[in-house]
Amino acid sequence: MMKNQLKVKRVINNNIVIAENFKGQEVVAIGKGLGFKKDKHDIISENEISKTFISLDNQNKQRLLTLFDEAPYEIIELTQSIIEMAQNELHATFNVNLVIALADHINFSVNQYKSGFDSFALVNEEVKRFYKDEYEVGKKALKMINETLNINLKKEESTSIAFHLITATENKTNREALKIMKAVSEIMNIVETDLSIVVDEDSMAYSRFVIHLKFFMRRVLFEATKPSDESLGDIYSQIQTGHDEANLCVDKIAEYVSETYNCSVSDDERLYLIIHVERLLKQAKHNQ
Template sequence: MIIKQIYNNNVILSENEAGDEIILVGRGIAFGMTRGSKVVEGRIEKKFELQDDVGQKFKTLVQDVPYKTILVSEEIIDYIKTQSTKRINDSIYVTLTDHIANMIERIKMGIVFDPTLLLNVKSLYKEEYRLGLKVTELLRQKLKIDIDDGEASFIALHIINAELDSNMQQMYEITAVIEEILNIVREDFQIDTENGQCDRFITHCRFFAQRVVNNEYLSTKSDYNLSTYRVFEQTHPRETACIERIAQRIKDRYGYTVSTDEKLYIMIHLIRLTE
């Protein structure tokens, strides 16, 4: 195999025997190499042969995610595919890898989201939630960090979104809410809706939109991360104004009151999009 492109020292792009692009991951796999060099087989730890749109998005993602996180995510996804009773779309390689990378950053920042944000996941999606709990425990073991059980609900939603037999009508409604959010962001910022960062922003907004569509209100008014949100108000006033406009639009159109935790959740990913 020949190196087609070097993303970083640990991730490269090559081709398989059929001529399809393949992403190769391994510690120092590109060390001392250039485009056109022959791949050192002994440095390959994982191969990703993802096709079409998923492959393109994954190529963008792996340029920003530490290679150890990519390897752990691949192990987790393989576990999900073997344990789930449903077919899992390869899109999970993009969405769950990105989620795990962001989860690690959130934990380092000391941000923990109120579990009631996804209160109904446990009762509505029992199989996926149980699998999410197992995945959470595996992540604790592999990453050696303290991960709250509440993370299981987020992971469960990634599994649900990757199931090939998802509820399309609900997805249409969720898409409409996301489009409302994007319209407001476009009014306030110049963004490229075709780039990878926008795809990732949309993925994270989907969880919020799902609660709006299902009228999954919080059991209590949560100010779990109010002090953190106040800091962002001072450091990112434009993004804060945009978030408040989004919250007002959602309230006016869908009758849904957006909590502080939900605003902070969207804020973090909006900042990434607009940096």
């Protein structure tokens, strides 16, 4: 068997086979008509295959095969095209879990639409506000779905698609991703209310602050607290002077984190928060 060939082990349906590559690895291979009139031990070439999934554990293999059994090949192919587009746009790499989750979601939404029902869409302003890149990809994906399948899913579907990308990119469950977004939103509200400003969401200061808050809340929610860096603690003591508004605002952020998540905010975390809040404050004053 040549390097660019696979040997069929089992035909799942006309478009899906389980095969063995030249390294002896078991793969799930998909392609239009790939399994048609194929038998065990038949050889298939790479030009017949649109996608292979290698080294799957039993759970993921079963989930994938269940999906292929329930969703039309057209949906699987469309989902793979969306993921390839998302990888290019977001400079990310996604594993088989996204294929399974996203194809299942698209298939459900399409079936609901064809049955005359509106499928539940994750209408979440935090997705649009704090994950703009993923949301833009979600809009492109929705356009691909509607044009390919000649349907008209509502624009809110973009948010649901974006949310699948967010959870896959950050390697978090839906619930964990929602926790991060809720916390970032609450902190942003504290900043705007306490400083009596409206942040410029197109500014670099805003973008940098949101990115910092995502990592900050990820540490608060899911990672063990690390001891404060003493050298940064010294800098924090110095920078408090002359940044009274930002410092008081960060006190309120720390109070929110402590009361809501039972987690203290270290001096080094406070230092970075003050720097970001000060930038937002200066940007807002400049825009007035």
